[in-house]
Amino acid sequence: MEDESQWWEMFRMGDETSFKRIFERYQSLLFNYGYKFTQDENLIDDCVQELFVKLWYNRETLGATASVKNYLFKSFRRMLSRKLERANRFFSINTLTSEKLPFDIELPVDVDLMRKERLAEIQQQLALALDKMSPRQREIIHLRYFEEMTYEEIADVMGLSVKDTYKLFYRAMDSLRKYIGKVNLLALLALIGHLKATNILKS
Numbered sequence: 001m002e003d004e005s006q007w008w009e010m011f012r013m014g015d016e017t018s019f020k021r022i023f024e025r026y027q028s029l030l031f032n033y034g035y036k037f038t039q040d041e042n043l044i045d046d047c048v049q050e051l052f053v054k055l056w057y058n059r060e061t062l063g064a065t066a067s068v069k070n071y072l073f074k075s076f077r078r079m080l081s082r083k084l085e086r087a088n089r090f091f092s093i094n095t096l097t098s099e100k101l102p103f104d105i106e107l108p109v110d111v112d113l114m115r116k117e118r119l120a121e122i123q124q125q126l127a128l129a130l131d132k133m134s135p136r137q138r139e140i141i142h143l144r145y146f147e148e149m150t151y152e153e154i155a156d157v158m159g160l161s162v163k164d165t166y167k168l169f170y171r172a173m174d175s176l177r178k179y180i181g182k183v184n185l186l187a188l189l190a191l192i193g194h195l196k197a198t199n200i201l202k203s
Contacts (some may be wrong), residue, residue: 004068012059019059022068023052029069029147030076036142037080043087047080070153073143077157129179137172144169 004025010018027048034044051072055062065071130138136158143149143157155165 005065008065008068011055012062012064014059019052019056022072026069026072027052030072033073033142033147034076034080036139038084043083044080047076047083051076051079067153069147070149070156073147073149073153074157125180129176132179133172133175136168137175140165140169141172141176 004022007018007021011022030048030051031044034047035041038044055075133141139158140154143154144151149157151165151169152162154160154169155162158165160168
């Protein structure tokens with residue numbers, strides 16, 4: 001895989017090919033992330049398009065970044081939050097105590113890692129666990145396991161301190177263990193790894 005930091009630097013200098021590569025790699029990931037907050041596909045798509053338009057026109061004033069993915073997720077999240085607030089649809093997604101913003105994680109079913117009966121059992125338990133978790137807990141599970149972000153990157157995206165990020169993550173894991181159980185949780189994490197390895201989660 002080519003170094004994204006090189007793409008970023010070339011894009012900042014006006015290279016359209018590098019900009020296109022960044023857009024093609026992240027437009028679907030950002031759309032999927034936005035869909036966890038709202039099912040208004042037009043709004044999400046507008047945010048993705050607006051983000052990249054602004055990036056292109058402001059490229060000369062942008063600084064270097066250690067993580068292109070982290071920068072884009074953070075910028076997209078902030079933009080989507082503003083649009084949702086202006087539409088009076090939900091409270092700010094940056095409010096830690098808000099429980100009114102949905103954040104859903106869907107687990108694909110087209111896998112052969114386990115027997116269908118076992119997978120169905122785990123999915124049922126997972127659905128119960130996610131329903132009992134707060135939106136912020138569901139979001140941090142998504143960013144940690146599905147987007148493979150570090151705790152520092154998650155803290156940056158979600159507007160938290162690293163300490164609070166650790167606390168939120170372990171509360172989310174405690175909730176998962178409570179409703180899924182230790183053995184099933186290991187199976188679930190193995191399932192996530194399988195889905196990522198087969199690129200099912202990256203489409």
